Amino acid sequence: xxxxxxGKPSPLLKEGVKAPSFTLKSTPDQSVSLRDFLGRPVVLxxxxxxxxxxxxxxxxxxxxxMPEFKKFDAEVLGISVDGVWSHITFSKDRKLNxxxxxxxxxxxxxxxLYGAYEARIGESARALFVIDKRGIIRWSxxxxxxxxxxxxxxxxxxxxxx
Amino acid sequence: xxxxxxxxxxxxxxxxxxxxxxxxxIVLLEYGDYQCPYCGAAYPIVKRIQKELGSSLRFVxxxxxxxxxxxxxxxxxxxAEAAAAQGKFWEMHDFLYENQRFMGDEAYFAxxxxxxxxxxxxxxxxxxxxxxxxxxxEDYMSGVRSGVNGTPxxxxxxxxxxxxxxxxxxxxxxxxxxxxxxxxx
Numbered sequence: 001x002x003x004x005x006x007g008k009p010s011p012l013l014k015e016g017v018k019a020p021s022f023t024l025k026s027t028p029d030q031s032v033s034l035r036d037f038l039g040r041p042v043v044l045x046x047x048x049x050x051x052x053x054x055x056x057x058x059x060x061x062x063x064x065x066m067p068e069f070k071k072f073d074a075e076v077l078g079i080s081v082d083g084v085w086s087h088i089t090f091s092k093d094r095k096l097n098x099x100x101x102x103x104x105x106x107x108x109x110x111x112x113l114y115g116a117y118e119a120r121i122g123e124s125a126r127a128l129f130v131i132d133k134r135g136i137i138r139w140s141x142x143x144x145x146x147x148x149x150x151x152x153x154x155x156x157x158x159x160x161x162x
Numbered sequence: 163x164x165x166x167x168x169x170x171x172x173x174x175x176x177x178x179x180x181x182x183x184x185x186x187x188i189v190l191l192e193y194g195d196y197q198c199p200y201c202g203a204a205y206p207i208v209k210r211i212q213k214e215l216g217s218s219l220r221f222v223x224x225x226x227x228x229x230x231x232x233x234x235x236x237x238x239x240x241x242a243e244a245a246a247a248q249g250k251f252w253e254m255h256d257f258l259y260e261n262q263r264f265m266g267d268e269a270y271f272a273x274x275x276x277x278x279x280x281x282x283x284x285x286x287x288x289x290x291x292x293x294x295x296x297x298x299x300e301d302y303m304s305g306v307r308s309g310v311n312g313t314p315x316x317x318x319x320x321x322x323x324x325x326x327x328x329x330x331x332x333x334x335x336x337x338x339x340x341x342x343x344x345x346x347x
Contacts, residue, residue, distance in 0.1 A: 061311055064230045068306075095230045144165045147324065150311035152168065 012115040022110045024101035041074040042131040046116040046124040050090035072158040130157035167322040168309025186220035191317040193226035193305040196238035205259040225301040243294035244285040
C-alpha cells in the first residue's frame with residue numbers, strides 16, 4: 001500500500017503492522033524476498049551506508065552476534081541504498097555472515113515503505129525491525145542521528161516472541 | 163521522543179577489574195578490545211583522566227573483543243585475564259595497549275610476562291585452553307545488553323557516554339555525572 005502523498009516522509013512502521021513485502025538484490029544475480037522467511041523471525045536492519053569508519057560498526061556487531069540470533073532461529077537482513085558491488089566488498093571486508101540487500105533502484109523504495117528513509121541525505125535511516133514468523137512487525141526502533149543502536153533492543157524483542 | 167542513552171545492565175562489582183577506590187564518587191567503565199586502534203587511542207586519554215581526577219575516580223575495564231575483525235583480540239583478552247589470575251591484570255592490560263603493534267607475537271609478550279614475574283608457562287597453558295573464555299563472554303554479553311555497539315564504549319556512572327572520546331569532554335561528563343549523583347543524594 002503506497003501512500004498517495006509520496007512526497008512526505010512516512011513515519012516509522014510500528015508494532016502490530018504487517019511488514020510490507022519486498023524483493024531486493026543481495027548480489028548481482030540473487031534476490032531476497034521477505035516472504036522467503038515466513039515461519040521464522042526476521043531482523044531488518046536499515047543503515048545509512050557501507051564503509052562507516054568505525055571499529056565494529058553496527059553490521060559487524062550483528063555478524064559477531066549471529067550465534068545469539070540463531071538461538072531464536074532468526075534471520076538478519078541488512079538494508080541500505082548502496083549498490084550490490086559495494087555490499088559484496090563491504091561484506092567480505094567485515095566478514096559479514098548475513099545478506100546485505102541493496103535498496104538501490106528505485107532508490108530507497110523499501111526504506112521509504114518502512115518509514116526508514118532520510119530524504120534529506122538520501123540514505124536509509126538507522127532503523128531496526130523485528131518481524132515475527134507470521135510476518136507481523138513486533139518491534140521497531142529508529143536510532144537518533146549518528147548513534148549505532150546496538151543489539152540489545154533486538155535481543156529483547158526476540159525474547160518476547162517466545 | 164527524547165533520547166535516553168542506554169544504562170549499564172551488569173553493575174560494577176567484585177568480579178570487575180578496577181583501579182581507584184571502590185567507593186570513589188566517580189565511576190568510569192570501558193568496554194574495550196585490545197586490538198582495536200580506537201581503544202589504543204583512548205588508552206592514554208584514560209590515563210590522563212585518571213591522573214586528573216585522582217582518588218575521586220574508579221576506572222573499570224571489561225572485555226569486548228571484536229573477533230570477526232580483530233583476530234588477536236580474544237587471545238589478548240585471555241592473556242590479560244590469565245595475568246589477572248596471578249594478580250597482575252593492570253600491568254598486562256597496560257602493556258597490551260602500549261604494544262598493540264606487536265599483537266600476535268606471543269614470544270614478545272611472554273618475555274614481558276617473565277619481566278613482570280608472572281608464570282608465563284601457566285599463562286600460555288591457560289590461554290591455549292581458553293580458561294577465561296566464560297568470563298570474557300560474560301563481559302561481552304553484558305556489554306551487548308547495555309548498548310555497547312563498538313569499541314571503546316564508555317559508561318559514566320552507569321550511563322553510556324555518547325560524546326567524543328577526548329580528554330576535555332570526558333572529564334566534563336565525569337564531573338557533571340558526579341554533580342548529578344550528589345544532587346540525587
